[in-house]
Amino acid sequence: MDTKITLSGLTLDNPIIPASGTFGFGREFAAFYDLDILGSFCLKGTTREPRYGNPLPRIAECPSGMLNAVGLQNPGVDAVIEQELPEVAKIFRKPVIANISGFSIDEYAEVAAKFDACAQVGILEINISCPNVHAGGMAFGTDPKSAFEVTQAVKKVTRKPVYMKLSPNTADIARVAKACEDAGADGISLINTLLGMRLDLRKRRPLLANVTGGLSGPAVFPIAVRMVCQVARAVRVPIIGMGGVSCARDVIELMMAGATAVEVGAANLRDPYACPKIIEALPGVMREYQIEKLSDIIGCAVKE
Amino acid sequence: MPKSVLYTVETRKKLTHDTYELNLSGDTSAITKPGQFVNILLDGLFLRRPLSVCDWDDGTLRLIFKVVGDGTRQLAKVRPGDTLDTLTGLGNGYTLTGRAPILIGGGVGIPPMYALAKAYLRKCVLPRIFLGFRSPDDAFYIDEFRELGCETAAAYGSTLVTDLIRDRQPAYDHYCACGPEPMLKAVAKMCRGVGELSFEARMGCGFGACVGCTCRTLTGNKRICVEGPVMRSDEIDWEAL
Ligand SMILES: Cc1cc2nc3c(=O)[nH]c(=O)nc-3n(C[C@H](O)[C@H](O)[C@H](O)COP(=O)(O)OP(=O)(O)OC[C@H]3O[C@@H](n4cnc5c(N)ncnc54)[C@H](O)[C@@H]3O)c2cc1C
Numbered sequence: 001m002d003t004k005i006t007l008s009g010l011t012l013d014n015p016i017i018p019a020s021g022t023f024g025f026g027r028e029f030a031a032f033y034d035l036d037i038l039g040s041f042c043l044k045g046t047t048r049e050p051r052y053g054n055p056l057p058r059i060a061e062c063p064s065g066m067l068n069a070v071g072l073q074n075p076g077v078d079a080v081i082e083q084e085l086p087e088v089a090k091i092f093r094k095p096v097i098a099n100i101s102g103f104s105i106d107e108y109a110e111v112a113a114k115f116d117a118c119a120q121v122g123i124l125e126i127n128i129s130c131p132n133v134h135a136g137g138m139a140f141g142t143d144p145k146s147a148f149e150v151t152q153a154v155k156k157v158t159r160k161p162v163y164m165k166l167s168p169n170t171a172d173i174a175r176v177a178k179a180c181e182d183a184g185a186d187g188i189s190l191i192n193t194l195l196g197m198r199l200d201l202r203k204r205r206p207l208l209a210n211v212t213g214g215l216s217g218p219a220v221f222p223i224a225v226r227m228v229c230q231v232a233r234a235v236r237v238p239i240i241g242m243g244g245v246s247c248a249r250d251v252i253e254l255m256m257a258g259a260t261a262v263e264v265g266a267a268n269l270r271d272p273y274a275c276p277k278i279i280e281a282l283p284g285v286m287r288e289y290q291i292e293k294l295s296d297i298i299g300c301a302v303k304e
Numbered sequence: 305m306p307k308s309v310l311y312t313v314e315t316r317k318k319l320t321h322d323t324y325e326l327n328l329s330g331d332t333s334a335i336t337k338p339g340q341f342v343n344i345l346l347d348g349l350f351l352r353r354p355l356s357v358c359d360w361d362d363g364t365l366r367l368i369f370k371v372v373g374d375g376t377r378q379l380a381k382v383r384p385g386d387t388l389d390t391l392t393g394l395g396n397g398y399t400l401t402g403r404a405p406i407l408i409g410g411g412v413g414i415p416p417m418y419a420l421a422k423a424y425l426r427k428c429v430l431p432r433i434f435l436g437f438r439s440p441d442d443a444f445y446i447d448e449f450r451e452l453g454c455e456t457a458a459a460y461g462s463t464l465v466t467d468l469i470r471d472r473q474p475a476y477d478h479y480c481a482c483g484p485e486p487m488l489k490a491v492a493k494m495c496r497g498v499g500e501l502s503f504e505a506r507m508g509c510g511f512g513a514c515v516g517c518t519c520r521t522l523t524g525n526k527r528i529c530v531e532g533p534v535m536r537s538d539e540i541d542w543e544a545l
């Protein structure tokens with residue numbers, strides 16, 4: 001059984017990557033298991049300045065999923081590089097994926113340039129799809145022209161592979177993906193959360209202080225499959241697929257739809273052992289579907 | 305250090321019209337301090353439900369909860385022998401400061417006060433207990449606290465625990481409180497010195513990964529599930545809550 005996959009020259013032991021914002025900087029999970037079993041992991045979304053994020057409540061339960069409106073809480077890029085990365089090195093020996101957010105094209109480029117100098121970082125994932133901040137964020141990821149501009153600006157300042165993380169909250173995700181590829185993106189990550197909202201019936205008010213939040217979890221899985229497939233048909237660069245993945249079968253499904261690797265998000269919050277369970281189950285599920293080599297199935301279901 | 309444990313339900317007891325006590329058996333080694341909580345996975349629900357540790361010893365755990373929604377409704381129906389997928393040993397807990405503490409609990413903020421009272425007693429410190437309930441029909445555990453040997457007073461309805469404390473004028477050198485936020489605020493405003501208050505937040509994970517529960521304090525951002533739920537009264541920024 002061969003579970004290895006390659007993302008822009010970086011070979012991972014398996015395609016399982018905890019998604020940004022659901023894994024912190026790994027510490028909490030290192031208390032539960034040895035992180036080196038993971039393919040890689042994605043750091044918490046990082047901005048130039050430290051951010052508190054949105055007021056509480058930031059979390060709401062949903063049918064088969066959750067809303068979050070964390071709003072990119074993070075200690076800022078300098079603290080991430082000086083304080084968090086050395087700690088990460090103690091618990092994870094493989095390259096990590098840095099996840100970058102910004103409120104202007106300059107900010108994306110500046111943060112990317114700083115991560116470019118970190119040997120530990122294998123890939124830059126550029127989040128142009130956060131629905132929980134009121135300027136920037138998702139605005140860059142719903143319009144092909146600004147997605148092109150962010151990609152170009154980031155590519156200029158780094159030699160590391162650049163993966164653009166796209167929002168599902170757009171009419172034509174394939175066009176946005178194509179714009180990123182045209183601007184030199186090395187890969188595409190998708191999907192970020194879908195814009196949602198819940199009410200507190202007793203208070204007759206929105207449940208989240210931010211009013212809206214991003215939906216993730218199994219509820220969004222079919223949307224992720226559809227969008228990965230649409231993007232796989234539109235671009236030639238590798239895709240990191242995510243959205244609602246909770247078991248090894250979901251991993252196979254997203255890969256058949258066109259993903260080279262798979263991120264696991266909300267499932268980690270519900271069950272800290274979600275990723276080790278998926279990795280453990282993978283060979284059995286591969287056997288079940290007569291898959292010898294995992295990389296053979298990438299996009300097999302959507303080739304025209 | 306948090307731990308994932310499959311607990312077995314031993315007994316379920318109805319305490320009031322909407323409040324239940326569960327006794328569970330299983331590994332409790334991750335629980336080290338009163339005021340910590342557990343986070344329980346339930347069928348058909350995505351997020352776990354946080355509940356305070358009410359009491360524990362080697363191999364048994366007691367929880368008390370009020371039915372307020374789908375999760376607690378499901379929990380009220382568990383039977384002996386059922387298992388509960390639980391993250392345990394979460395949060396910081398109380399510090400067991402003081403030689404003459406008062407413990408103040410409101411509604412479902414009362415359960416952690418029971419483990420706290422027992423922990424003080426083990427240190428040969430006798431705490432005084434002040435409990436607040438919506439009505440006499442909602443009252444529970446008054447006798448259990450008295451059986452521990454603690455002087456216990458209860459307030460109901462429009463009489464608040466703070467009124468009770470003002471009336472009784474207890475001598476104290478430390479206070480610990482858990483309950484609804486307005487109660488915590490009133491307690492912090494009235495009580496002398498620095499106390500410990502336990503807060504609630506909607507949680508995505510309960511073990512520090514999602515920062516879904518982070519509040520601002522005067523000493524920086526704190527995750528209620530890791531650096532809390534117990535916080536010092538002098539670090540709370542009441543405006544920012
Ligand atoms: C650290 C901590 C300790 C707690 N200890 C106790 C206890 O000992 N006994 C007890 O009865 N209750 C306690 N609570 C409150 C308890 O977690 C909620 O009443 C419970 O989660 C409600 O779930 P539900 O599905 O019945 O309600 P729903 O309203 O259907 O829940 C929907 C979502 O909101 C969350 N939620 C709803 N109310 C609260 C709340 N007050 N605090 C946090 N999240 C909430 C739920 O967890 C769930 O994710 C505690 C909360 C926290 C944070």
Ligand SMILES: Cc1cc2nc3c(=O)[nH]c(=O)nc-3n(C[C@H](O)[C@H](O)[C@H](O)COP(=O)(O)O)c2cc1C
Binds near residue numbers: 068127508
């Ligand atoms: C609590 C939480 C925080 C998140 N924070 C970020 C973030 O900082 N940057 C980012 O690119 N995506 C963030 N996401 C989105 C996830 O990385 C992922 O794209 C999304 O949740 C879909 O996957 P899932 O359904 O497996 O959770 C966050 C998601 C959650 C639930």
Ligand code: FES
Binds near residue numbers: 507530
């Ligand atoms: S609930 Fe996830 S960090 Fe506190």
